[in-house]
Each structure stands twice: as structure tokens, then as C-alpha cells.
Amino acid sequence: MLWIDLTSESAREENLDSSIYESFIGGKGLGAYLLYRELEAGIDPLGPDNVLLFLTGPLQGLPAPNVGRWTLVTKSPLTGLFLDSHSGGAFGRELKKAGYDAVGIKGRSKRPTYLTIDDGSITFERADDLWGMGVHAATRTLQEKNAKGSSVYVIGSAGENQVRFAVGCTELAHQTGRGGAGAVMGSKNLKAVVARGTKKFSGADVDTIREINRAVIKSWNKKVDYGFKNYGTAFLVEFASSMGHYPTRNSQNGYFDEYRRIDPAIMEKKWGLGTHQSCPHCVMKCTRAYKIEAPDGSGAEVESTVEYETLGLLGGNIGVSDPQAILKMNYLCDDLGLDTISTGGCIGFAMEAYESGVLSDADIGFSLRFGDVDAAIQLIKMIASREGIGKTLSYGVRAASVEIGNGSESFAVHVKGLEVPAWDPRGKKGLGLSYATAEVGASHLRGWPATLDPPSESAVDVVASMVAARDGKVLTDSLIVCHFTYHLPLPHEQKIALLNAATGFDYNESSISTFAHRIATLTRMFNVREGISRKDDILPERFWEQQKDGPRKGMMAFVDKADFEASLDKFYAIRGWDSRTGRPTNDTINALGLESIF
Numbered sequence: 075m076l077w078i079d080l081t082s083e084s085a086r087e088e089n090l091d092s093s094i095y096e097s098f099i100g101g102k103g104l105g106a107y108l109l110y111r112e113l114e115a116g117i118d119p120l121g122p123d124n125v126l127l128f129l130t131g132p133l134q135g136l137p138a139p140n141v142g143r144w145t146l147v148t149k150s151p152l153t154g155l156f157l158d159s160h161s162g163g164a165f166g167r168e169l170k171k172a173g174y175d176a177v178g179i180k181g182r183s184k185r186p187t188y189l190t191i192d193d194g195s196i197t198f199e200r201a202d203d204l205w206g207m208g209v210h211a212a213t214r215t216l217q218e219k220n221a222k223g224s225s226v227y228v229i230g231s232a233g234e235n236q237v238r239f240a241v242g243c244t245e246l247a248h249q250t251g252r253g254g255a256g257a258v259m260g261s262k263n264l265k266a267v268v269a270r271g272t273k274k275f276s277g278a279d280v281d282t283i284r285e286i287n288r289a290v291i292k293s294w295n296k297k298v299d300y301g302f303k304n305y306g307t308a309f310l311v312e313f314a315s316s317m318g319h320y321p322t323r324n325s326q327n328g329y330f331d332e333y334r335r336i337d338p339a340i341m342e343k344k345w346g347l348g349t350h351q352s353c354p355h356c357v358m359k360c361t362r363a364y365k366i367e368a369p370d371g372s373g374a375e376v377e378s379t380v381e382y383e384t385l386g387l388l389g390g391n392i393g394v395s396d397p398q399a400i401l402k403m404n405y406l407c408d409d410l411g412l413d414t415i416s417t418g419g420c421i422g423f424a425m426e427a428y429e430s431g432v433l434s435d436a437d438i439g440f441s442l443r444f445g446d447v448d449a450a451i452q453l454i455k456m457i458a459s460r461e462g463i464g465k466t467l468s469y470g471v472r473a474a475s476v477e478i479g480n481g482s483e484s485f486a487v488h489v490k491g492l493e494v495p496a497w498d499p500r501g502k503k504g505l506g507l508s509y510a511t512a513e514v515g516a517s518h519l520r521g522w523p524a525t526l527d528p529p530s531e532s533a534v535d536v537v538a539s540m541v542a543a544r545d546g547k548v549l550t551d552s553l554i555v556c557h558f559t560y561h562l563p564l565p566h567e568q569k570i571a572l573l574n575a576a577t578g579f580d581y582n583e584s585s586i587s588t589f590a591h592r593i594a595t596l597t598r599m600f601n602v603r604e605g606i607s608r609k610d611d612i613l614p615e616r617f618w619e620q621q622k623d624g625p626r627k628g629m630m631a632f633v634d635k636a637d638f639e640a641s642l643d644k645f646y647a648i649r650g651w652d653s654r655t656g657r658p659t660n661d662t663i664n665a666l667g668l669e670s671i672f
Contacts, residue, residue, distance in 0.1 A: 076174045078189065078196065080262055080356075081122060081181030085196045090175070091247035096579060099665065100131035103552035103593045104176060105147030109156065110596060110671060112178070115603045118256075119151035121199070122182040127219035128227075128267065129177075130578040131554035135275040138283050139290040140556040140565060142167065142353030144244075150253035151528055152238040152416070152470050153262075153491040156513050156600045157253040160551055162353035162361070163244030165225040171271025183263040186375050188228075188267045190220060201265040205234060207501035208409040210245045210376075212266065220268050228266035229256045230411025232458040236260045237468040239493070241417035245406065247351035247361050248381040253492060253514055268445065278578030286572055288501045290562045294357045300562055306360035307337035307382035312337070314386065318501035318528070318626025323392040323444050324422035325487045325616050328623025330390035338362070341397045350377050358558060369402045369451065379403040383518075386496025387418025392425060393444030403451060405504055410458040417457065419493030420467040421450050423474065432480045437571050438463045484615045490606070499550040499613070499631040500621050504533035504632035508540055509642050510611045513597040519557055528629050532637050537644040545590035549573075549606070594667040595658045599672060606657035611642060 098107045105127045127147040127372075132539045134141055141668035144166025151155035169177060172191050179189075186201040194619045204212050205520055209230040216226045225244060229337030233240035235258030241249040250256070277283055294303075299307030311333055312319040318328040345365050352359040363377035378401040388394065388403045407414045427433040428442040435441055438654030441451045441464055456464025466474050471493055475486035487494045492515025499506035504523035512520035525538035538658045546566055548555060551570060570581050581589070598606075634640040650662030 076177045076196070077189070078177065078179045079181045080183040080187065080198075080264060083183075083198045087546055091657070095132075095577070097592065098591070099177060099552040099573070099589065101129050101145040101552040101554040102147070102160075102548060105129045105145055105158055105590070106593050106600070108176065108178065108669070109147050109149070110600050111148060115186075119147065119149045119154060119258060120532060122180065122262070123259055124149050124180075124261075126179040126255070126262070127167075127176060129180070129554075130149050130166045130175055133555065133572060134166045135273075136277050136283055136576055137280065137287055137288045137554070137563070138355070138572055138576070140356050140559050141554065141581040141624060143556055144169065144571050145519070145553045145554055146242070146250045146255050148255055148258050150492075150514065151236070151257045153515050154410055155490060155515065155606065156597045157255065158514065158551065159250035159252055159255055160554065160557070160558070161244055161250045162248035162641070163225060164354050165244045165269055165389060166554065167354060167602065168223075168225040168269040168271050169661075170275070171273045172269055173271060173273055173624060174610060177267075178622075179262065179264065179576045181262065186263050186265055186268040188216065188264065188268065190224075192221065192270045193272055204265045205494060206231060209411055210246060210409050213243070213246055215266055216266055221270055221285045224268050224270040224566070226266060228270050230458070232411040233257055233260040234265075235458065235468075237412065237414040237457060237460065238470050238473075240411050241413050243411060245351065246408075247363070248353065248407070249413070251282055251413050252415065252517065254413075256368055261318050270419050277576040279575040282575040283572060286564075286568050286575075290564055291357050294490075294562050302360060302558070303358070304340070304454060306362045306397055308338035308341070308362060308380060309383050310382040310386060311389075314382070314497065314501075315366050317526070317625050318621060318629065319497045321386050321422075321496050321498055323393050324391060324485060325494065325498060326426070327624060328501050328626055329445070329621070329664075332395035335395040336389050336400065341401075345401075348411055350512040353556070356556065358561060360558060362501050364401055365403060366398060366401045369406045370462050372571050376405060378402070380404045382420070383496045384414040384514055385556070387422070387531060388450070391418050391422045392450055394450070396447065399447040401445075406451065406454055410454070411667045412454065412458060415495050417454060417469060418494040419487060420457065420471055420474065421453055422472045423462065423482070424453065424467060424606060426485050427478060427482050430485075432478060433480050434461070443528070456581050487616050489613065490514075492516045494614070497623075500529060500628075500629045501616055502624050503531070504536040504540055504641065505528040506613050506617060506638065507537060507645060508544070510613050510638075510642070513594075513601055520544055520546065523534070524587050528626055529632055530629065531633060533641045534637070536650060541645065541648050542592065545587060547594050548590040552589075588666065591649070595651075595662060595666055596668060596671070598649075598651065598658055599663075600658075602657050606656070608642070608654065611656060613638070624648040
């Protein structure tokens with residue numbers, strides 16, 4: 075492991091004991107261990123004491139499927155809680171080839187800086203000329219300045235200005251998307267990290283890794299007429315709408331009557347697919363770019379790499395059905411370094427505040443009605459620069475609703491400060507429990523219950539399946555392999571086989587379940603240390619309102635609040651956490667081998 079102190083511009087290496095790898099594996103698991111170990115309770119996420127942990131897993135650098143990924147762990151400036159964010163691109167592979175399982179960055183540079191990690195050589199470079207550059211220009215500049223094959227992770231102006239939901243970006247198309255890791259970078263005066271390595275690795279059983287890789291490729295190549303294969307996550311607009319999941323006008327509903335206009339087939343036919351910006355070592359190639367006219371009005375043609383979440387939050391959630399407008403807003407957010415989910419959530423919140431009379435033209439500087447694309451674009455720029463009402467929104471909807479007041483808290487759609495993604499929990503039984511209990515706040519990538527049923531009856535019976543799915547995701551994010559490997563498919567047992575083949579360990583279903591439980595409990599204890607308890611495992615008021623129309627008309631997130639509380643009790647019981655406080659019990663901590671940490 076490499077530790078970098080920006081304040082002193084120094085670096086040192088730490089050799090982690092093999093028992094730590096066996097207990098925490100890599101990626102999210104190792105990051106959870108290191109973050110808990112390194113931070114004291116209550117530190118300022120935007121202060122020099124916070125740490126940015128760049129992590130690989132045991133499979134990076136090996137011929138395994140869908141491992142063009144890496145993990146960033148830090149304390150979130152948006153929520154004040156544990157944050158793990160997972161990004162595509164070659165950055166993780168290059169860190170591993172440079173010789174590091176993890177890189178931890180502390181302190182604060184005196185002036186704008188970027189780091190290069192080139193095999194064993196660590197350099198601190200001046201970034202005054204890069205400060206203020208957008209992500210696209212800065213990425214290309216750094217690629218030209220550095221050795222061929224280097225991978226660049228960089229922030230935009232939103233990160234420099236410490237917008238609480240700023241992101242960093244790898245190779246133009248892959249973001250550390252939620253919770254504000256880009257703001258932590260900006261607070262450290264760190265514009266970018268550039269990584270390159272030449273080392274080669276061998277696993278304990280490379281033949282098994284190659285055999286699984288061949289099976290995965292064969293399975294994927296057999297798929298035909300499959301939306302994800304053709305369009306990536308953009309195909310999910312239709313599916314989400316048919317299930318009452320699609321966020322509409324600040325999640326006032328889960329069905330958008332204009333969703334058919336946001337069709338990737340139409341987008342492809344009208345504007346054409348741009349270059350593939352998919353992750354290395356990936357057979358799915360799901361990252362799709364569309365050609366658009368640059369939002370700066372120059373008339374230049376650029377490419378916008380859009381995902382379903384953006385089509386939801388910057389589409390229906392703000393009342394916009396014009397795909398070209400969504401693509402332009404996506405490109406702008408990517409260049410500024412903004413999380414499109416939180417950005418869309420903040421704009422939707424502000425639009426509802428305006429239409430309900432809580433905010434006025436004088437407060438904003440212009441009218442802000444649902445569907446007004448020009449107003450939305452202006453607000454995106456104001457958020458990134460933290461100007462006017464944009465400064466208020468740059469702290470996220472939770473903080474903005476407290477500042478604005480006048481009842482706006484009732485339509486601030488977030489959990490623990492993290493804006494809700496493009497999957498309305500009133501569309502699926504039990505999904506709201508995943509949002510309420512995820513360590514990072516409302517995230518759609520923390521395990522779904524195994525059902526397609528609406529929340530028209532008790533969700534208690536699907537809680538166990540949600541926990542099992544969450545445990546599977548912990549393994550996925552610790553290996554690190556792509557979340558979308560369920561499309562291949564790369565089943566749970568093959569992931570365990572890959573782990574054993576890489577490490578020479580002897581994990582099985584039972585020990586992996588214990589591992590996942592260990593990481594879930596460790597991240598919970600991090601949050602408990604920051605003041606979280608059962609009272610915080612809740613849903614926003616919006617999801618206790620019935621959907622107004624569409625396939626889930628009349629649905630709330632749960633049958634009633636009593637059913638939600640019963641489902642939460644069941645979740646705590648499975649986890650071995652105290653039902654009154656939500657704190658892991660001492661028996662659970664001891665059984666998971668965590669007593670020495672706490």
C-alpha cells in the first residue's frame with residue numbers, strides 16, 4: 075500500500091499483513107477497514123484529515139472477466155458518512171501494475187497539484203494551469219503530458235469549488251458517481267491522479283481464471299435481441315416506466331407519460347452512436363456515447379455518454395422528455411464534474427419549490443418550472459460555480475431544504491443526505507428498505523429484494539432476499555468486478571471461484587457470507603461512530619404519498635409505516651444488530667472477528 079501526504083509532499087509504503095487481505099479481500103472491504111482505522115470520529119470530510127483511498131481488488135491485472143474497475147473510499151462531504159464509489163476505466167489496473175493494492179491520500183497541498191504514480195516513481199506536479207479546466211480538456215492535457223498508457227482520474231470545477239456532490243472522472247466516461255468524492259479532491263487542492271504501471275501478475279490458478287473468462291464470453295455472445303447488449307443502461311427507461319419506477323417531477327410520481335420519447339433506438343437513429351467508452355477487459359461494452367451539439371453554442375460536435383440514471387433524473391424528474399436536451403445536460407455535468415443523480419434531484423427539488431411558491435423569481439433570478447431546459451442548464455452552471463441559489467443547492471437537497479424552509483423539507487427526496495436514484499421504491503415491494511438501510515444513503519446498488527411485486531402487501535417476506543443480494547454486492551465490489559455481471563451471467567459461485575483462483579485462499583459460500591456480513595457491520599459501525607442510529611434508517615416523506623397514476627397508481631413504498639418498521643426489525647435481526655438502536659451487538663462483532671478493531 076502507498077500512503078501519500080500532500081501537505082509534506084511525501085510518500086511511504088505499508089505492507090499489509092496477509093490476515094488483513096483474508097478478512098477484507100480488497101476494494102470495498104479493504105477500504106472499509108482502512109477508513110475506520112485511519113479516521114477519528116467527527117473529522118471534517120473537507121479537512122486535511124480526511125483520506126482518499128484508491129483501491130484495487132485481487133483480480134485487477136489478471137485475465138478475469140469484467141475487472142476494468144476500481145474503488146474509491148472516503149468520508150462523504152454530502153452525508154458525513156462512509157462512502158464507497160466504484161468506477162470503470164483502466165485506472166485500477168494501472169495502479170495494480172504500478173505495484174499497489176491501494177493508495178491512501180491525506181493532507182492538503184498548498185497550491186493546485188496533480189500526482190503521478192508511474193511504477194515506483196511518485197511525483198507531485200503543479201496544476202495551476204489545469205485548475206479551472208473542465209474534465210474533458212484536463213483529461214486530454216494530462217494524457218498528452220504523461221506517458222502513453224497512463225490512466226487519468228480528474229475533477230472539474232465543481233470539485234474545485236467543493237460542491238458536495240462533485241465527482242471525479244476517469245477517461246471521460248467513468249465517474250466516481252455519488253457522495254462527493256470530487257469535493258474531497260478539491261478540498262485537498264488535488265486536481266488529478268495519473269497512474270501507469272508495467273508489472274505483471276500471476277494468480278494461484280490462472281487456468282481456472284481463464285476458463286471462467288471463456289465461459290463468460292461464450293455466454294454473452296449467445297445473447298440476441300437484448301436491450302442492454304444494444305444500448306447499455308439506456309434501455310431501462312421503458313422497463314422502469316412499466317414498473318412505476320421512473321422518477322417524475324421530483325418523484326411526485328413513478329410514471330412519466332412522455333417516456334417513449336426517451337428511446338435509445340430513436341437517439342441512435344437521429345444522432346448516431348459515438349465511440350465506445352467501455353471499460354477495459356469487458357465483453358459487454360455497455361457504455362454508449364451519442365453525438366450532440368456542444369452545449370457551449372460553438373456548433374462543434376461532441377459526444378455525450380449517458381446512463382439510465384441520468385435519463386431519469388435529468389429527464390422525467392425535471393419534466394424533460396427531449397433526449398437531445400438530456401444529452402446536453404449530461405455532457406455539461408460530466409465536464410463540470412457533477413453527479414447527475416444528485417444534480418437532477420436538486421433541480422427537481424428547486425422546480426417543485428418554485429411551482430409551489432416556496433421559491434420566487436427573485437430568489438432564483440429567473441423562472442424555474444418543470445420542463446424548462448434553459449433554466450435547468452443555467453442552474454447546473456450555478457451549482458457548479460456555487461453562485462446565487464446554486465450555492466444553496468450545492469450542499470444537496472437535505473441542507474438546501476433546511477435553509478429554504480417553508481415546508482420544503484417535505485419534498486426533499488433523499489436518505490441520510492444522499493439524493494434518491496431513478497428507481498422509485500413505490501414500484502417494488504421492499505426496495506425502500508434497501509434505500510433506508512444502505513450505509514451511503516439512498517443507493518440503487520446495495521441489493522434489491524427478489525421480487526417484481528408491487529408494495530401492495532407486507533414486505534417482511536422479501537427482506538432476507540434483499541440482504542442476500544446486498545451480501546453478493548459486497549463481494550462484487552471487493553473483488554472488484556462489474557455490477558452488471560449478472561447480465562453475462564457471472565454467478566456468485568464463479569465469483570468465489572475467481573477469488574480462490576487469484577489468491578489461493580479457500581473461501582466457500584459460508585465464509586463469503588461471513589465476509590460480507592463483516593463488511594456490512596464494519597461500515598455500520600463507522601456510521602454509528604458518526605452518530606447514526608435507527609432513527610436515521612427512514613424514507614423521505616414523498617414515498618409515503620401514493621403514486622398518482624401509471625402502473626403503480628395508489629402505491630406507497632410500503633403498505634404502511636408499521637410494515638416498514640416490521641421489515642426493518644427483520645433486517646436488524648438477520649444482521650445481528652440491536653433492534654432499538656440499530657447498533658451491531660457485541661456478540662455479532664465478536665462472531666465476525668471485529669472486536670480488535672472496535
